[in-house]
Amino acid sequence: MELNNPKTINGWCMYDWANSVYSLVITSAIFPVYFNSITTTEDGYDKVDFFGLTITNSVLYSYSLSFSFLFVAIILPLLSGIADYSGRKKLFMKCFMYLGAFSCIGLYFFNGPEDVDLAIICSILASVGYSGSLVFYDAFLPEIVTEDRLDKTSAKGYALGYIGSVLLLVVNLVMIEYHDAFGFAEGQTAVRFSFLLVGAWWILFSQITFSRVPDNVYNQQPKGNILTEGYNELLKVWNSLKGLSVMKLYLVAFFFYNMGVQTVMYLAATFGSKELKLESSKLIMTVLLINIVAIFGAYFFAYVSKIRGNKASLLIMVFVWILICLGAYFVYNEYEFYVLAFVVGLVMGGIQSLSRATYAKLIPKGSIDHASYFSFYDVAFNISIVFGTFAYGLIEQITGDMRNSTLALMLFFMVGMGFLLLIRVPMHRVIKLDELDALDKYSFVKKDDRRDSQK
Numbered sequence: 001m002e003l004n005n006p007k008t009i010n011g012w013c014m015y016d017w018a019n020s021v022y023s024l025v026i027t028s029a030i031f032p033v034y035f036n037s038i039t040t041t042e043d044g045y046d047k048v049d050f051f052g053l054t055i056t057n058s059v060l061y062s063y064s065l066s067f068s069f070l071f072v073a074i075i076l077p078l079l080s081g082i083a084d085y086s087g088r089k090k091l092f093m094k095c096f097m098y099l100g101a102f103s104c105i106g107l108y109f110f111n112g113p114e115d116v117d118l119a120i121i122c123s124i125l126a127s128v129g130y131s132g133s134l135v136f137y138d139a140f141l142p143e144i145v146t147e148d149r150l151d152k153t154s155a156k157g158y159a160l161g162y163i164g165s166v167l168l169l170v171v172n173l174v175m176i177e178y179h180d181a182f183g184f185a186e187g188q189t190a191v192r193f194s195f196l197l198v199g200a201w202w203i204l205f206s207q208i209t210f211s212r213v214p215d216n217v218y219n220q221q222p223k224g225n226i227l228t229e230g231y232n233e234l235l236k237v238w239n240s241l242k243g244l245s246v247m248k249l250y251l252v253a254f255f256f257y258n259m260g261v262q263t264v265m266y267l268a269a270t271f272g273s274k275e276l277k278l279e280s281s282k283l284i285m286t287v288l289l290i291n292i293v294a295i296f297g298a299y300f301f302a303y304v305s306k307i308r309g310n311k312a313s314l315l316i317m318v319f320v321w322i323l324i325c326l327g328a329y330f331v332y333n334e335y336e337f338y339v340l341a342f343v344v345g346l347v348m349g350g351i352q353s354l355s356r357a358t359y360a361k362l363i364p365k366g367s368i369d370h371a372s373y374f375s376f377y378d379v380a381f382n383i384s385i386v387f388g389t390f391a392y393g394l395i396e397q398i399t400g401d402m403r404n405s406t407l408a409l410m411l412f413f414m415v416g417m418g419f420l421l422l423i424r425v426p427m428h429r430v431i432k433l434d435e436l437d438a439l440d441k442y443s444f445v446k447k448d449d450r451r452d453s454q455k
Contacts, residue, residue, distance in 0.1 A: 011212025020161030062393030100129020257416030293345030301350025
């Protein structure tokens with residue numbers, strides 16, 4: 001496999017372009033606002049009926065996100081082990097992509113409060129498809145570039161994702177605002193059509209990635225029971241973590257600070273809608289602002305990591321996130337909200353791209369089980385969202401005030417920063433000699449790579 005091939009890199013990055021429209025349009029901008037508006041009556045009644053259970057609409061949305069990510073966290077480790085053993089990462093990635101894309105298309109049929117059951121089911125399946133595809137997508141990163149290009153390539157992927165998602169969001173906003181010119185009788189129909197466009201966009205541009213990203217790089221030839229062998233592959237990687245102290249600390253740190261990052265991303269629009277009473281158009285423009293700024297943030301913090309190291313760059317961003325959560329508690333007007341959104345965008349792009357690249361650097365050199373290693377990263381990613389969104393919704397339900405939930409997010413970031421500080425070595429290639437000795441027993445780490453890994 002030729003590393004650092006521009007065509008392969010661009011093809012890999014295009015999946016960020018393809019799937020990020022889901023993250024922006026469905027989870028951050030249009031769908032949360034649409035869901036909140038269509039399930040809230042004119043007199044402010046915000047309770048909905050979900051399979052016979054009466055619950056607050058925003059709480060139901062938070063819980064549905066929690067469930068989807070918990071489900072993914074349960075099934076992904078085994079699937080990643082099977083993918084590594086069989087060399088079929090691309091196949092699994094395709095299956096999850098199509099599940100997510102067609103579920104987005106299904107949201108087109110969400111036309112009123114009576115369709116809440118359908119809307120929540122489709123949103124859960126779309127979330128499962130999105131999250132599930134990412135573990136296999138991320139696992140291709142260390143297979144297509146050398147270590148010195150991980151930060152920049154990861155940043156390029158996220159930057160393309162922000163650009164593509166912003167582009168489609170603008171198209172959707174124009175279509176919704178001028179729905180008559182596009183042949184829609186009302187704006188609500190145009191909103192629903194935007195969900196259909198997300199699914200079509202996701203499917204179309206994913207084909208570029210699938211045509212350029214190599215499949216079965218290590219020429220795996222599965223023999224025997226693929227299910228049990230996949231489990232053994234996962235168990236092998238799990239056992240190897242005992243000798244990787246830095247990776248374990250990083251996963252714990254990532255779990256806590258990502259808990260805050262993802263919850264802010266998923267529920268920022270809901271916060272602006274319920275606490276600041278902002279109009280839908282202003283909320284969507286705010287999300288648009290965040291994603292535009294995130295493009296520059298991804299490249300800026302990749303540059304900071306090149307100068308100061310991954311650990312210093314991550315610590316700076318986590319500290320800024322703590323200030324953001326504290327500031328959100330005291331935000332009471334839309335202009336303060338816009339300033340906060342600008343800062344969120346700056347660190348959102350940086351922390352997402354650098355977190356992925358940093359973890360890729362921590363995978364032992366010589367390993368072929370990239371999907372299995374990334375499954376632990378994505379389990380931490382998904383479980384952190386489960387805890388974050390669930391805690392956010394629970395605190396709002398108990399206290400009746402969403403602002404109190406932002407303080408909980410601040411605590412998550414503080415714990416994450418604490419674990420980052422425990423890592424005492426620069427976070428580039430950080431595997432120690434004694435850790436390599438412990439890893440020699442595992443077949444996927446070659447003894448010949450010892451000197452290169454220490455380097």
